[in-house]
Amino acid sequence: MIPEIGNIFLIFAFSISVLSFLSSTFSYYSNVQIYDLSKNIYLIFFLLLASFFVLEYSFLTDDFSVLYVANNSNPNLPMYYKFSALWGGHEGSLLLFVLIISIWMMVFSLLSSYTKIEDKNLVLSFSHLVLFSLLGFIIFSSNPFERLIPIASMSGTDLNPLLQDFAFTIHPPILYFGYAGLIIPFSLALARCFNVTEAWTTHIRNWTVLSWSFLTLGIALGSWWAYYELGWGGWWFWDPVENSSLVPWLLATALFHSAIVSNSRKIFNNWTILLSILSVIGCFIGMFLVRSGILTSVHSFALDPERGLILLMITLAITLYSFFVFFKSDVSDNSSINYSIVSKEYFLLINNLFLVILAVIILFGTIYPIFYEIFSGGRTISVGAPYFNLVTVPIAFFLAFFQGYGVLTKWSSSPNSIKTFSTTLIVIAFLSLAFSYLLFNYLSLFNVIGILMVSSIIAGVLISAIRIFDNKRFFFNNLGMNLAHIGIAVTIFGIGVVSSHSSSKEVILEIGESTTLSNYEFTLIAEDFKEESNFYSQIAIFQVENLTNGESFDLKPEKAFYPASRSIMTESAIAITPKEDVYISLSERLNSGEWIAKIQTKPFVRFIWLGSILMCLGGIFSFSRRLLFK
């Protein structure tokens, strides 16, 4: 009975959302005054929250008469993972996603004030459009409350062991906060096409920055998770699902930079609207690619094609609708603004151009196999990681190079451009030499590119930081931006070093045997065994000695077996030292008693995620400052 109540909550939320959209549209065209529809979103939020908890209740009480619970849980699963198992599959994760959309709409509604209530209704109505499309999809074709009658088993299948992990509890919700947040700028942009002009660029800028912060953190968490949980020490695989998150991230990055220009100079207006629309369409394309199973990916849900088709229809409908609105609209720029080629406008234009090109070529590489299959009569291909590395690195290089100087330019034109430019070049040269000296052991062509990128970004931040002595307020205003830019530099630094100077070795060891890698000696000293409620594992104990300073520590990688799903998991063991990670993962135990293992060192790999955290903090700082000190 209880799951049916959850379903009824969903249907109520869907109906209210549809009604809100229809009444705002009706009111817009008929000029009939209506009441403040933004209050509806509180009701929708509570309904969705209630329905979320109903599903949680089914998970926590092992109600295997619910098909979705039976497919994603197991009585022996620890309580903690029963809770997060809710978003372990297609239906539940969609429910979490719509709940998060309603949270964004509610927060937006609370924090933004409009002089005309119709304007606010109209903005929210476009969010309702997205919300009810997805709610309809959940109710009619991906219902998590669907019953399994007669009950097939009293035990359930189990949550995929890879998902029985702390990172899984936080990675999807945070990533979804990132995606869902982009619906707010999307709604603002469409509302702008219907002449809702009040503070539209300010709103787009702030809300994009906030959702971008979540998106950054979400992607970084996914990368960190893959690094330690997939077992083989990679942090980015150019997998379709990763690309599907990177494309909206790049578009959102372009979007809030473009919104800065629209906000300060009243130009690039149409471009800002277009990017707002494209960011959300990018999210939907990603959702379609991941959830339809059309591409072979590590994340693919095993789904029936009917759902993929419906999702494609929703994506197409939202695309067509928003482009129709966009092309019918008449938004113009301030035509009296001119800018020279050494102005902030021009550098932000370059930023947007390169970010969008990056997004397009990554999306192209991701979906190229689909087109190839269609046009070659069924031959399938895969686009390898080298493609993505080859095309993204040069563009990212120019992006970073222009970024450093770009932050130093001024609106319209920079009078002292020659002076600033030469100062920047000198600082870049100095920083590059300093980095090269520090990283002398790690030099390679790839790293020189990385060092140049990092130096140009930091040069920009440094010189603008020196300028604060003239103007203290300037520093405070730009703290968020500078933090985020340093974050990018830190991430690029990590990527550069770890990509070119990781070392790895695959070995067969018996107890007592040692091997060396980099400046460590690894000795397999013992084996162990442990049993938990839902799995048991074999443990190999390695003693690792640092040959430079004689210190040693133990690492205990595991091989776990989960009886419920009959699957094997590799639990890697990682020692974090200030300079690098020492990483061991077990492959298998041979009949002779020997272990096959992969040992690796990953210098500065933590910088990749540290940089992302800085970017996220910068974004959140920037949003809250603008909110608190308008």
Added chain:
Amino acid sequence: MKQHRKNRIYVILFIGISILISIFLVFSALQENINLFYSPTDLKNNPPMSDKSIRAGGLVKENSLIRDKDSLKIFFEITDLKNTVSVSYEGLLPDLFKENKGVVATGYFYPSANEFVAYEILAKHDENYVPKEVKKALE
């Protein structure tokens, strides 16, 4: 010509050139880095050049897995239930690699020896998930 007109032309030129370079970059990178998928039957009927990296997939044939004594070398056979191809690989196997389960390997094919030398064996998150290429190969 007015200064702002000139600026506008610079902007358009810059955008145009950037897009052209990107397109060139994409197509040259694509030529080198796409891997065609072959089932064992495809490999028999229509073998690829041995200097081109391809992907081969199907089921790991039962009782075909042989492990070299002192190295990480592994030999096994991939079957689509019509034809088989022998695969050699040196390295670690993913956890979900099992006999009678789906597999996708990337590497080079040598038609004369009917041997596929793999440098990568793909792992999947989900045990019930069969890569769609493999599903098709088995039809």
